[in-house]
Amino acid sequence: MKRYTLSIIFILTITCCIGAAFFLFYGTLPSSETVAELSGMKTSVSSYIAIAYKTGEEIMAYTEKEIKQAVDALEEKESALVMESPERVTVSEGFFYQPITEDVKQRIYGLSYKENCTVPYEDLNYVGVLYVDFQGETRIGELVCNKGIAKDLAEIFKELYENRYPIDKIRLVDEYGADDDLSCLDDNTSCFNFRVVGGTNNLSKHALGLAVDINPFYNPYVTYPNGVERISPPGSEPYGDRSADFPHKIDYEDLCYRLFTAHGFTWGGDWKSLKDYQHFQKELK
Numbered sequence: 001m002k003r004y005t006l007s008i009i010f011i012l013t014i015t016c017c018i019g020a021a022f023f024l025f026y027g028t029l030p031s032s033e034t035v036a037e038l039s040g041m042k043t044s045v046s047s048y049i050a051i052a053y054k055t056g057e058e059i060m061a062y063t064e065k066e067i068k069q070a071v072d073a074l075e076e077k078e079s080a081l082v083m084e085s086p087e088r089v090t091v092s093e094g095f096f097y098q099p100i101t102e103d104v105k106q107r108i109y110g111l112s113y114k115e116n117c118t119v120p121y122e123d124l125n126y127v128g129v130l131y132v133d134f135q136g137e138t139r140i141g142e143l144v145c146n147k148g149i150a151k152d153l154a155e156i157f158k159e160l161y162e163n164r165y166p167i168d169k170i171r172l173v174d175e176y177g178a179d180d181d182l183s184c185l186d187d188n189t190s191c192f193n194f195r196v197v198g199g200t201n202n203l204s205k206h207a208l209g210l211a212v213d214i215n216p217f218y219n220p221y222v223t224y225p226n227g228v229e230r231i232s233p234p235g236s237e238p239y240g241d242r243s244a245d246f247p248h249k250i251d252y253e254d255l256c257y258r259l260f261t262a263h264g265f266t267w268g269g270d271w272k273s274l275k276d277y278q279h280f281q282k283e284l285k
Contacts, residue, residue, distance in 0.1 A: 082126060082142070089151070094130040094140075095158045097150035101126065108144060108192075111178040117194040124192060124209055125150035129157040131167045134248075141170025144192040146209035148284045152263040153191070153212065159259050166248065168215055180206075184278070185233040187217035199225075211281035212265075214256055218248035219277035221268075242269075242277070250277055 088098035100121045105113070113121075127143040127150055145153055160167065168187040176182040183190055192209040196202055205211035220236040222229065231240040239246060250256050250269065257267060260280040268276025
């Protein structure tokens with residue numbers, strides 16, 4: 001009886017999600033025949049969207065919140081469907097690292113993994129984690145990093161999760177078109193992105209998968225071009241004042257700082273010529 005009830009709930013959930021995706025992108029809902037067809041398909045969010053754009057019959061009043069929740073649910077389910085490598089190492093339930101699989105390659109190639117990327121796929125790992133978001137909900141997070149710090153990250157994020165340390169988002173930067181500015185503006189925690197340091201021709205530690213940015217909106221990047229303070233991302237200026245008291249601030253007493261430094265990482269908040277309060281990096285021996 002319990003299994004039957006769960007099956008009914010699953011079918012109703014999928015039906016609502018498909019309807020929400022149709023309405024979001026077309027303003028109408030699919031027919032019952034189309035819903036039945038899609039419910040039996042193993043497909044991605046983008047596939048729902050593509051079909052929803054072309055089809056639809058009857059207008060119904062979904063609120064923006066309901067639509068967002070439906071699409072978010074689909075995206076989160078999809079993000080968990082990563083091919084399992086035979087070489088996967090599980091640190092704890094929900095926390096693992098493994099070599100880059102073909103499905104992840106397809107997601108990152110041309111984005112964080114640029115065509116001119118000099119880092120072999122073999123030097124990278126995919127890390128799966130759980131985290132507690134700002135609303136206190138458990139979420140699935142994913143990172144691509146250098147294989148030399150994969151175990152560190154799985155262990156660090158496990159400790160953060162067990163202590164219910166709040167993290168806004170942990171998504172691959174590829175979901176933002178590999179645009180670091182957009183990722184930081186959305187307060188997204190991320191790692192690998194083959195790019196240079198802003199304003200230079202030097203490769204960032206992120207390009208090697210050896211740096212992680214944590215809650216970057218609340219822990220901004222502070223530079224002083226021509227002696228003028230510049231704080232990014234835009235809108236994060238109030239959080240450049242580290243003497244102020246506010247949530248999600250990384251400082252010497254913060255658990256995030258203590259865990260990363262215990263694993264041999266250095267903190268951008270200790271830099272002299274500029275401050276990168278979100279940033280932790282590690283040098284491999």
